[in-house]
Amino acid sequence: MNDLFEKVQNVAPEAQCTVKGNRIKITTPVKSVVKVAEVVKECGFNHIESVCGTDYPTTNTMEVLYIVGSVEEALKSKVVILGSRIPRDNPVFPTLTNIWPGAYFHEREEYEMLGIRFEGHPRLAKLLLPDDWDDIPPLRKDYHLKKWGTIERVDSGLRIERAVLHNPPPECIPTESDFVKVKTPPFLERFQQALDVPEYDTLGRQLFQWVRKDEQTIAISFGIQHPGSGHMRLVLGVDGDIITEVEPDIGYVHRGKEKMCEYKNYFQNIPLLERPTVHDSSGMLFPYVLAVEDLLDISDKVPERAKYLRIIMAEFNRILNHTYWLAIMGIFTGHSTMFMWPMGDRELIIDAAQRLAGARVTYTYFVPGGVRNDAPDGWADYV
Structure with missing residues (x-):
C-alpha cells in the first residue's frame, strides 16, 4: 500500500491516508477527489461497492464516501474508502461515474436522499422516492419522521428483551387524524x-x-x-x-430503514435490519453487529464461544438458502420430487436453528457483544 500512498501524495499533497485493519481511508479536499480516484483505480481498486453520504448539520457540512474494492485476487481482502467534505448549503460533488461506472445509481440515491448534486453525472434524477414526494431530502438530519420525530427515543436503559421486542409507545401509534385523505385517481x-x-x-x-x-x-x-x-x-x-x-x-x-434506524438504539435496530431477506437474516445482521462492535471498540471482548455460535447460525442460513433455491428450481421445472427432498432437509436445519434461537426464520439472535443466549443442553448432539 506504500505505492498507493505515495501516488496519492503526489497528486494531492493535502490528502490524509489512514489504515485500520483491511480498510484504507483517504480523505482529500473535493478539488482533488477526481485525481485521487484515478490513482486509486490505477492501483487496482476497480470495483465500486457503495457511495455513502452523511449529513453533519452542526458543522454545516456533508461527507461523501466512496467504498471501493477490487476484483483482483491480491486486493480482494482490502477496501479503500475515499472521502471528502462539502458545504451543506451548497452540496456539490464531482461525479466519479467516468472512473467507476458502477457509481451511477449510488450517486443518484445520494442526490435523492441527501440533495448532493454530482456534477457531470449522465442522469441525475429521481430513483427511489414516490412521485408525490415534495419535502426535503429525507436523510438530512432536519427531516423528521412525522410521528416518531415528536418524542424522545425509548430509554436505552430498558432491558434488552423489551427494547428489541416491545411495541412502540401509544403516542407513536398513528391515529386517523394523522393521515391525510387523498382522492387517488384511477x-x-x-x-x-x-x-x-x-x-x-x-x-x-x-x-x-x-x-x-x-x-x-x-x-x-x-x-x-x-x-x-x-x-x-x-x-x-x-x-x-x-x-x-x-x-x-x-x-x-424502499421502506426508509436507514431513517428509521436514527430513531432507535443499537439493540432496537436488530429486528429491523434482519428482515430485508428473511431467508438469510443472520447474514444480514452479521455485518451490522460487527460494525457496532468496531465502533464501540469491543470486538476483542466478544466471547470465543459466541463467535462459534454466530458462524454456526450463519452457516445454517447459507445452507437454507441453497436448499430453498434448489427446491424452487424443482417447482419451476415441474419436478415435484426435486422440490420435496430439499424442503425436507431444510426443515431439519430450521428445527436446529429454532432450538438455538427460538424462532424459525428471523432469529434476532446476534447482538453487539455476542449472541442472545447460549446453546441449550443436548443441542450439539441434535445437530
Whole structure:
C-alpha cells in the first residue's frame, strides 16, 4: 500500500491516508477527489461497492464516501474508502461515474436522499422516492419522521428483551387524524395525466421523456413486475424490435430503514435490519453487529464461544438458502420430487436453528457483544 500512498501524495499533497485493519481511508479536499480516484483505480481498486453520504448539520457540512474494492485476487481482502467534505448549503460533488461506472445509481440515491448534486453525472434524477414526494431530502438530519420525530427515543436503559421486542409507545401509534385523505385517481387516468399534462411532472413522465430520444422511439412501460424479492418497473425505449434504452423504476419496496434506524438504539435496530431477506437474516445482521462492535471498540471482548455460535447460525442460513433455491428450481421445472427432498432437509436445519434461537426464520439472535443466549443442553448432539 506504500505505492498507493505515495501516488496519492503526489497528486494531492493535502490528502490524509489512514489504515485500520483491511480498510484504507483517504480523505482529500473535493478539488482533488477526481485525481485521487484515478490513482486509486490505477492501483487496482476497480470495483465500486457503495457511495455513502452523511449529513453533519452542526458543522454545516456533508461527507461523501466512496467504498471501493477490487476484483483482483491480491486486493480482494482490502477496501479503500475515499472521502471528502462539502458545504451543506451548497452540496456539490464531482461525479466519479467516468472512473467507476458502477457509481451511477449510488450517486443518484445520494442526490435523492441527501440533495448532493454530482456534477457531470449522465442522469441525475429521481430513483427511489414516490412521485408525490415534495419535502426535503429525507436523510438530512432536519427531516423528521412525522410521528416518531415528536418524542424522545425509548430509554436505552430498558432491558434488552423489551427494547428489541416491545411495541412502540401509544403516542407513536398513528391515529386517523394523522393521515391525510387523498382522492387517488384511477391508474389509467393518472397514467394519461403523466403523459399529457406538462404540470404533472411525475417520475413516470420523467422516465418516458428520458427513453424517447427521437420520434422513432416508442416508450413502453414494462411492469410492475415481481422478480422474486420485490416490485420494479422498466420503462423501455423501443425502435422497431430493438430496445434502445432501459430506465428502471425500483423504489416500490424502499421502506426508509436507514431513517428509521436514527430513531432507535443499537439493540432496537436488530429486528429491523434482519428482515430485508428473511431467508438469510443472520447474514444480514452479521455485518451490522460487527460494525457496532468496531465502533464501540469491543470486538476483542466478544466471547470465543459466541463467535462459534454466530458462524454456526450463519452457516445454517447459507445452507437454507441453497436448499430453498434448489427446491424452487424443482417447482419451476415441474419436478415435484426435486422440490420435496430439499424442503425436507431444510426443515431439519430450521428445527436446529429454532432450538438455538427460538424462532424459525428471523432469529434476532446476534447482538453487539455476542449472541442472545447460549446453546441449550443436548443441542450439539441434535445437530
